[in-house]
Amino acid sequence: MSQFRFELEHVDSTTGARAGRWHTPHGVVETPAFMPVGTLGTVKGLLPEQLKRAGAQMLLANTYHLALRPGADVVEQLGGLHQFMNWEGPILTDSGGFQVFSLAKLSKLTDDHVTFRSHIDGSLLELSPEKAISIQEQLGADCIMCLDECPPHDVDKKRLHEAVLRTTAWAARCKEAQKREDQALFGIVQGGIETDLREESAAGLLPLEFPGYAIGGLSVGEDPADMYRTLEFTTPLLPQEKPRYLMGVGRPIDLIEGILRGIDLFDCVMPTRNGRNAMAFTSRGPLKLRNARHKRDPMPLDPDGTTEVGRTYSRGYLRHLFVAGEMLGPILLSWHNIEFYQNLVRNLREAILADNSAEFRADQLAQWGGEL
């Protein structure tokens, strides 16, 4: 019997928002859920226990980065990702494809595989669907991804179509290559913001009966309105009874809009990256902590006290930490922002269960004073 099971608890009657419980070998994830990004086997600056206290249930780690450093074989030898990074809950790894197409210097793309140069030392490497699976099996996450082709958002439709076809063909090879039974392998729907391409992509993947589906190729430079519109016609193409994961998204407002269109899982570096850059999400809107006006500000970071950091540390102290270049500044704001994201998604989940998701969205926008 599969170690994975997705219970759909409730679908909002006025939006597409879903509340569910996803059972994995490392515990249950209450959805919708946001996964903090632990690129290299660590969410930058935070201990696993802090992530747990912030409400994180599941983390994401990047296959491309871990394959380069310390190497998937090293992670495997050190007990696999969970033991390696001391995270007992579920973990998801991406396929490495996104980084190969964005961060690395692409060398050659064929239907068989892609060759690229490492952004660390320039060495020439190769990634194929089979290799992406074997690396992810070494890493040992609960949820793994098919290798997909992620073209830039501004390529022409012909190129976009090629990427869809290649992604479908690669998905079949990934499924064929999978050996471990304790990892849920997701197919990835591509097709940019084109209705017919998304339909073709979904139609190609569905017969492979993946235990869940990801939506890739969004939040890559297109307008948010285009992303929301694309989600609106893409999520209905996916099976109701399986989890849906929107990759690499996004801002708080994007999470709300995605959830209202039927997305269950998200990941994004935004809470941690912005935190390291002295930007805090708060219940009343964003704050830039380096701003001189906070120098003598005794007010707690978040006046509504919805996070541990937000009710404990003054804006003046946080500003001082950033101005003085102290590590604790990035640590505290990363922690705060992740808790902010977790609270948002958990509160929206409650609203879905109460059949109130549309009202939640309106209330939240009013409180933030606009989109956040």
Added chain:
Amino acid sequence: MSQFRFELEHVDSTTGARAGRWHTPHGVVETPAFMPVGTLGTVKGLLPEQLKRAGAQMLLANTYHLALRPGADVVEQLGGLHQFMNWEGPILTDSGGFQVFSLAKLSKLTDDHVTFRSHIDGSLLELSPEKAISIQEQLGADCIMCLDECPPHDVDKKRLHEAVLRTTAWAARCKEAQKREDQALFGIVQGGIETDLREESAAGLLPLEFPGYAIGGLSVGEDPADMYRTLEFTTPLLPQEKPRYLMGVGRPIDLIEGILRGIDLFDCVMPTRNGRNAMAFTSRGPLKLRNARHKRDPMPLDPDGTTEVGRTYSRGYLRHLFVAGEMLGPILLSWHNIEFYQNLVRNLREAILADNSAEFRADQLAQWGGEL
């Protein structure tokens, strides 16, 4: 009635080691005690709760650094050091003198005051005994220090003598300048490694009846043997019934040797600075975590599991964090090293209470495989 009281619980019958309890406005410090250094109002990379869990009872913050950034008036306006940095326990501030004489570019030294250039922006600043006290009263630590002159360890005896005389004169002015009654002002004994100068310094300070005494001018480049010898003839010059603080010391072995010679309080950046540089103190000796031999090492950092980090994270994972430049490496090793220091001092305290301090020293050296 004074808010400070030093209870001497036991003096070892074969060494000078003392176990005590020092009552302060922010709680009791069980001595001997080691204070982690929170230079700019933060122990680099660590949250107050982590310091507490590591066993730290009292922290040190640096007046010179805080006076430059964010400014003592800013700290005062943000509620004083305890509230500023979210540390409820006792805090000690130094006078700023040590940094003025080492880190800053010294401009002019007179009997009245010292002028220097900020190491941050080169601005010309002035520090006098009165100013050192008023800044420390703004910062609001429990224990504050007289301004002293700290000459380099290799100056001639005449210059060292001048520093002793100036330090004594400045101590009287500091005591005179003190307004707050909730801060214990310590006098600082100077005199290098010279018996007669240390005697003269102590004799000059004792009539001022400070509630505690610090020993300055050690661990500034002299041989450890000279430091131990100096402590041996200096601590007996100080009142038995008052706390004694050895400033800026030191290695684990220095703590043991200092405690066996009657020191109660220590501070040093070593556990955090070494931690940031990938060096860990362990129960079996030091480890350099960047070393390639740890790449696939599944062994926990400290095989004896005496610290939380030491029993949780593998050497292979810690090495990966440092190689990849991840913040979590410095965080975890700083935390581990501070817990190592706290355990050492607490275990030695237990040994003192059992009248076993000499044996503890021998056992510890055997376990470490030499001095640590």
